[in-house]
Amino acid sequence: MITRHATRPGLLPIGADVKILFIRLRLIGDLIFTTPAIRAVKQTLPNAHVSYLIEVESAAILARNPYIDDLIVVERPRGIRRLQYDFKLARRVRAARFDAVVDFHGGPRSSWLTWRSAAAIRIGYALPHRYWAYTHRIPVADRPPSRHSVVNQWDLLAALDDRLNRKPDPTRDSVEMAEDPAAAMAVSRRLAAAAVGPTDPLVVIHVSAGNPFRRWALDCFIETIKTLALSDAQRRFVITAGPSDRRAVDKILFTVRAQLGQRAPTMIPGDGFNLPELRSLIGRAALFVGGDSGPLHLAATTSVPIVGIYGPTLSARSTPWRSPVYPTEAVDVGELSCRPCDQRHCEPGDFRCLTTLPPSTVIAAAERALKSRNLKPND
Numbered sequence: 336m337i338t339r340h341a342t343r344p345g346l347l348p349i350g351a352d353v354k355i356l357f358i359r360l361r362l363i364g365d366l367i368f369t370t371p372a373i374r375a376v377k378q379t380l381p382n383a384h385v386s387y388l389i390e391v392e393s394a395a396i397l398a399r400n401p402y403i404d405d406l407i408v409v410e411r412p413r414g415i416r417r418l419q420y421d422f423k424l425a426r427r428v429r430a431a432r433f434d435a436v437v438d439f440h441g442g443p444r445s446s447w448l449t450w451r452s453a454a455a456i457r458i459g460y461a462l463p464h465r466y467w468a469y470t471h472r473i474p475v476a477d478r479p480p481s482r483h484s485v486v487n488q489w490d491l492l493a494a495l496d497d498r499l500n501r502k503p504d505p506t507r508d509s510v511e512m513a514e515d516p517a518a519a520m521a522v523s524r525r526l527a528a529a530a531v532g533p534t535d536p537l538v539v540i541h542v543s544a545g546n547p548f549r550r551w552a553l554d555c556f557i558e559t560i561k562t563l564a565l566s567d568a569q570r571r572f573v574i575t576a577g578p579s580d581r582r583a584v585d586k587i588l589f590t591v592r593a594q595l596g597q598r599a600p601t602m603i604p605g606d607g608f609n610l611p612e613l614r615s616l617i618g619r620a621a622l623f624v625g626g627d628s629g630p631l632h633l634a635a636t637t638s639v640p641i642v643g644i645y646g647p648t649l650s651a652r653s654t655p656w657r658s659p660v661y662p663t664e665a666v667d668v669g670e671l672s673c674r675p676c677d678q679r680h681c682e683p684g685d686f687r688c689l690t691t692l693p694p695s696t697v698i699a700a701a702e703r704a705l706k707s708r709n710l711k712p713n714d
Contacts, residue, residue, distance in 0.1 A: 353380065354432065355495070356407075358388045358448060359439040362545075363610075363629030366393050367636065368484045368656065369439050370400065371508035372492055377402035379498050386431070388448070395610040399513035425451035437491050441465060458494045480675050481651040485510070509657040512636040514618060518611035522619060529603045531571045536705075538563060538570055539605070539617050539639075541625030542587065543577040548647045548678040549626045551689050553583055557590050558694040559624070563701060564591075564600035573616060575605030575630065622705055624697065627653050640704035642666060642697060646689035647676045662707035664700035668692050 355376065359366050366389065377385055386405040387397055394408045407428075412420050421444065428448055435456035438449040446468035449457050459465060461472035471494040478487060485503055493500035523533070531537060540560065544550040564570055574584045584604050592599045608616060613630060617623050618637035625631045626644045634641050635655030640662035643650060650665035652675070657663070667674075668691050673682045 352382045352384070353434040354384045354386070355380075356386045356388060356428070356431070356433045356436045356452065356454070357439060358436065358445045360388075360390050360411075360442060360445055361393070361440075363393050363396065364627075364632040364653065365439070365484060365488075366396055367510050367512065367629075367632040369488055370397075370510045370512070370636075371485055371503055371656065372439075372489055373400065373402045374511070375489075375499055375503070375508060376492060376495060379496055386433070388428070388445075393610070395515075396512050398611075399515060400511070401513070421448070424448065428452045435495055437495070438469070439488050439491065456494065458491050460491075481649050483652055483654070483656065485656045505656050506658040506660075510632065510635050510655075512614055512633065514615055515611035518609070519615040519619075522608070522612050522615045526603075526616075526619070529571075529601065531601060531603070536567065536570045536621040537573065537619060538622045538624065538701075539573045539575060539620045539634075541575045541605075541623070541628065541630040542583055543575075543580045543630075544626045544628050546678055548676070548681065548686065549628065549689075551626055551644050551646070551692065553586060555692070555694045555697070557587055557594075559697050559701070560587065560591050560600075560602075561595060562694070562698050564595065565598065566702070568598075568600070570621075571601045571603075573603045573605045573620075575608065575613065575616075575625075578606075581606055621708060622701060624701055631655065640664075640708045642700045642704055644689075644692070644697060646686070646692070647674060647678050649675050662704040664704050666692065666697050666700050 359369050384404050385402060386407055387403050388407040388409060389397060390411055391408050394406060397403055397406060409424055410420065425448055429452055433452055433454045436449045436452045436454045438445045438459035441460045441462050446459060446465045449459060450468040456471060457469045458471045459469040460475050466472060473490045489503045540556060542556050560572055574587055576584045588602050588604060591602065614633050614636060617634045617639055620639050623634040623639050624642045627648045631643050632655065635657045638661045641655050642664045643654065645665060645667040650667060654665055655663050668688055671688055674688055
């Protein structure tokens with residue numbers, strides 16, 4: 336608790352041994368986008384005890400984060416059990432006696448837990464029906480849609496300490512997820528079993544998306560894989576997807592093999608990788624290609640060249656947040672009157688932000704990224 340140093344209005348005392356809780360539920364990408372803020376707070380307030388409340392599905396992202404002292408990993412039960420669980424969780428949070436709680440999420444559950452914490456400083460976004468939960472409300476109404484999510488979440492930090500009232504920089508304040516050595520070994524064994532050597536150029540292609548609005552057509556992924564494989568016979572491919580899209584991976588593997596015959600490359604289905612293993616797999620690759628989803632932002636925690644495919648979202652808002660030294664290509668169809676959208680209803684009805692994006696554009700970006708990877712800094 337706050338026991339020493341003079342306080343400033345609405346801010347934590349400089350140098351105090353304070354207890355801070357961050358909350359971010361669901362969505363792997365948005366959770367990764369908070370990691371620069373965690374680092375900045377801990378570096379600014381090194382004596383602070385930093386806790387993070389996170390759901391079990393994405394807990395591995397922060398499990399090895401050096402700037403977090405305590406992870407509060409929670410479940411997401413349904414029905415009456417959810418009410419019972421959350422009231423018990425709220426009592427646990429309140430008993431911890433946090434000095435400040437930062438709600439990165441802004442949803443009903445996270446705002447309620449923030450309020451129930453009874454922390455003296457409760458920080459969140461000024462969203463409708465959420466005002467009551469916070470002592471410090473950060474305006475969101477005037478934010479442009481192209482403003483990056485990392486910057487939006489960073490806005491919450493100034494209410495903790497005015498030294499954090501600065502603009503984050505992707506080189507200094509990059510996203511991070513520490514590699515798990517056990518996961519790296521598991522990935523190496525699996526690749527070796529598929530006859531993929533440590534020097535083979537590996538291309539990881541993620542074909543899933545968080546919702547249908549962000550999903551590029553399977554035929555486009557098939558054409559991309561075929562062209563990349565035929566341009567360099569040494570390339571190996573891992574095709575990853577979410578649990579519900581395993582059939583899509585099977586279709587891609589079958590079609591590429593059927594159409595290329597003996598010229599088909601080594602391709603591995605990427606099912607069964609957990610989050611630490613997926614991060615290690617991507618870090619081992621020569622290239623990552625995928626839509627605006629969690630694995631794209633896992634890739635941003637590594638130095639792998641990235642090709643991000645954007646449909647209803649803007650790359651300016653969710654491009655991988657890391658040093659520009661690492662090759663990163665953003666591919667989209669350009670300006671459309673309906674972009675960006677809320678991803679609840681396609682106004683034109685034809686998903687043109689992705690259906691009109693040809694494989695040739697993604698292939699060209701992939702080749703540029705691969706070439707950039709092989710260039711020396713002075714080339």
